[in-house]
Every structure is written in C-alpha cells, then in structure tokens.
Amino acid sequence: MNIGEAAKISGVTPKLIRHYESIGIIPKATRSVSGYRTYSAADVHILSFVKRSRTLGFSMKEIKKLVSLWRNKSRASLDVKNMALAHIDDMEKKIADLQEMVKTLKHLSKNCHGDNRPDCPILNDLAQPL
Amino acid sequence: MNIGEAAKISGVTPKLIRHYESIGIIPKATRSVSGYRTYSAADVHILSFVKRSRTLGFSMKEIKKLVSLWRNKSRASLDVKNMALAHIDDMEKKIADLQEMVKTLKHLSKNCHGDNRPDCPILNDLAQPL
C-alpha cells in the first residue's frame, strides 16, 4: 500500500511518516518503480506502535528505544519497565509543576474583582519581585 | 546598568533579554555610545514581571498582553482575570492528559515482571492497535 493508506490505518500523517523515516524511527520504506513508498501490514504495525507510544507521552528518542526493544525478541522486560517508570516520574514532576501554577493562579484569581476597575491582585503578584 | 547586571537582578539570561526585545515583549533598550544596551530599574522590573509570568506558565504571547495590561493604568481587571482563568483551564487540561498517561503506564508497569524475561505487558499494549 502507499503512504496515504498506511497513514489512514496507523493514524500517523504521511508527513510524519516521512519524518519518522528520515530520523530513523522506522526503517526506510521500500519503493515502487516510480519511487512511491510502499508499506506492508508489518510496517503499519510499527507505525501504530509509534502512534500509541506518542499517545502515552514518550519522546521520539524514547520511542526509538522502545521500538528496538519491541523488535528484539531477547530483550529484558526490565529495560522496558525502567523506561516506563522513568517516564512516569517525568510526567509526575510536570503534573506537580502545573498543579503548583494552577494553585497560585486560582488563589490570585479568587481575589481579583474581575470588573472594570484596574486594581488587580494578579498583576500585583506578577509585578512583585519573586 | 548593562545587560549582564539586569540579567542577574531579574533572573532572565542576557540571551533571553535580547530575544524578548527582538520579539517585542519588552521595549527596545536604550544604547550607550558604544552600542551596549543600558537598563534602568524600571526596565529590570519589566523583566522580573516577565520572569514571574513565565514561572506561572504563561506563554510569551500571553505575557505580551499581560505586560501591556500592566502598563495600562485604565485596564479592566476583568481582562486580566479572564486570561488567568483561560490559562488555568489550559493547564488543567494538560494535567488531566498527563494523569491519564500516568494511570495507564502505572497499570501496565505493575503487570510487568521487570526481569530478564522478554515478555512485557507494556510492549504488548504499545503494539496493540489503538
């Protein structure tokens, strides 16, 4: 099948499929006589794997490793688990950061009249040297 | 003062100060005879404002608006509050997304032996067409 159909099935746009190929996430596609990329069901499976990994927030660098682990039948599940745990850690840090910001902003917003008057605790906070 | 000192006081690197100037977040700095940027306490105050706004997760686009509201003495606090509330919404969406990913990955990790064996529920999930 051509890149368009592979894109529809995998949920990865043609644009991104080419990009993934260029940075070595996926193997180089075979080509038709006229130069079109051609994909097998196995190729589409890799693309779906990448898509799902992105959905779970893994970076392309991590996904590159995940794909190679997936294709290596003698992998140790420990390696995969460690990647997952590290990624969970990263995300939990991000969540904590965001929650802190939300907390602060909610507090400031609560004290802001939110009317025509210029006085505003939010701006006062921002203008305060940290 | 020169850009280096303004950077130390405000916590914004010289690199970023120049960048902020170039994209119009802060007014163009006055220059010394030899071309060095010079900053007043008021200029540094703007930089601190930007820094604090970044700390609260606002985008540069939003900060541009916040700065202009801050400097507009006849602003309506409603405008500021609405920006804050919209930003809170954005962040809460991001938090929810991250929490969903964490939840899924934690579940998968719990079921992964994490040893020398290749069998791995995490990879099985990733390989599953969504």
Next chain:
DNA sequence: TATTGACCTTCCCATGATGGTAAGGAGTAA
C-alpha cells in the same frame, strides 16, 4: 487520447522558548 484530480515526491520554512557558539568590538585592571 487528452485532461483532470488525487496522490506522491523532495525541499524549505515556521512554530515556541531556550541554549550554544562563533567572530568581533568595548571596557577595565595589572
């Protein structure tokens, strides 16, 4: 057969916020 329209190709540029580096000028102190 000629044309059309949908698909494919490569190449370059843009995003957003930040960092790095290189090449060169300015300021100051020994």
Next chain:
DNA sequence: TTACTCCTTACCATCATGGGAAGGTCAATA
C-alpha cells in the same frame, strides 16, 4: 600592552509537527 571579562550580531540546534511550493505519477473520465 596584555589579558580578561563583557558586550554585540548572526547563525544553528532543540522537539514534534504543520504548511506550502514545485513537480512527477496514476487512474478515471470526457
């Protein structure tokens, strides 16, 4: 004068993705 630190601009990199241009291919239809 040398040496060192600071400043200047300009370009490139990151990360994942999207947009668009210019041109080739394929299949169906007029």
